Amino acid sequence: EVQLLESGGGLVQPGGSLRLSCAASGFTFSNYAMTWVRQAPGKGLEWVSGISGSGGNTYYADSVKGRFTVSRDNSKNTLYLQMNSLRAEDAAIYYCARGYSSGSYYLQHWGQGTLVTVSS
Amino acid sequence: IQLTQSPSSLSASVGDRVTITCRASQGISSYLAWYQQKPGKAPKLLIYAASTLQSGVPSRFSGSGSGTDFTLTISSLQPEDFATYYCQHLYNYVFTFGPGTKVDIK
Numbered sequence: 001e002v003q004l005l006e007s008g009g010g011l012v013q014p015g016g017s018l019r020l021s022c023a024a025s026g027f028t029f030s031n032y033a034m035t036w037v038r039q040a041p042g043k044g045l046e047w048v049s050g051i052s053g054s055g056g057n058t059y060y061a062d063s064v065k066g067r068f069t070v071s072r073d074n075s076k077n078t079l080y081l082q083m084n085s086l087r088a089e090d091a092a093i094y095y096c097a098r099g100y101s102s103g104s105y106y107l108q109h110w111g112q113g114t115l116v117t118v119s120s
Numbered sequence: 121i122q123l124t125q126s127p128s129s130l131s132a133s134v135g136d137r138v139t140i141t142c143r144a145s146q147g148i149s150s151y152l153a154w155y156q157q158k159p160g161k162a163p164k165l166l167i168y169a170a171s172t173l174q175s176g177v178p179s180r181f182s183g184s185g186s187g188t189d190f191t192l193t194i195s196s197l198q199p200e201d202f203a204t205y206y207c208q209h210l211y212n213y214v215f216t217f218g219p220g221t222k223v224d225i226k
């Protein structure tokens with residue numbers, strides 16, 4: 001069974017940093033592209049970032065480009081999102097997700113999400 | 121590439137046929153997915169590549185379209201289908217979601 005478990009969320013001040021993790025199990029992690037999606041309270045979904053299975057290709061939404069960095073450690077079956085220079089508008093539930101097949105960014109499997117709050 | 125959805129919300133009854141439209145600001149071929157999200161839950165993939173039904177999704181859901189105009193159709197709305205529906209494009213590696221369509225009970 002595919003499982004994705006996010007962690008690392010919490011309260012951070014504007015301008016601060018946070019690193020989210022997503023521990024994956026139940027599949028060969030290195031074979032699959034991974035994605036971060038966020039959802040502010042009461043708002044819609046926002047695609048944040050994607051990374052290929054090898055980690056060699058990364059993609060970002062314009063709203064986070066230059067501030068967020070996606071990475072993965074295939075030896076630890078873990079996906080990361082390093083978030084710097086956080087703003088109030090970055091507050092959201094952050095989901096990690098996996099495609100339905102190797103290399104796909106159509107998101108079949110999702111974690112339960114981790115909440116990031118940005119406030120002074 | 122921006123996505124718009126219409127309507128933003130709708131009220132329908134069990135058994136109704138429901139159609140939701142997603143329009144892209146430029147052509148995206150068939151690189152489009154549809155998701156269903158219920159309150160407090162992660163989204164669920166319904167349709168990918170514009171018209172391919174994800175395994176396990178009931179056949180009352182269908183998708184169509186290519187280029188800039190896409191539709192999600194629920195042929196006979198069931199009680200468990202009341203939710204918010206999002207389209208998402210997967211073109212040019214910036215995979216924007218649409219703003220969502222909330223389907224509630226009339």
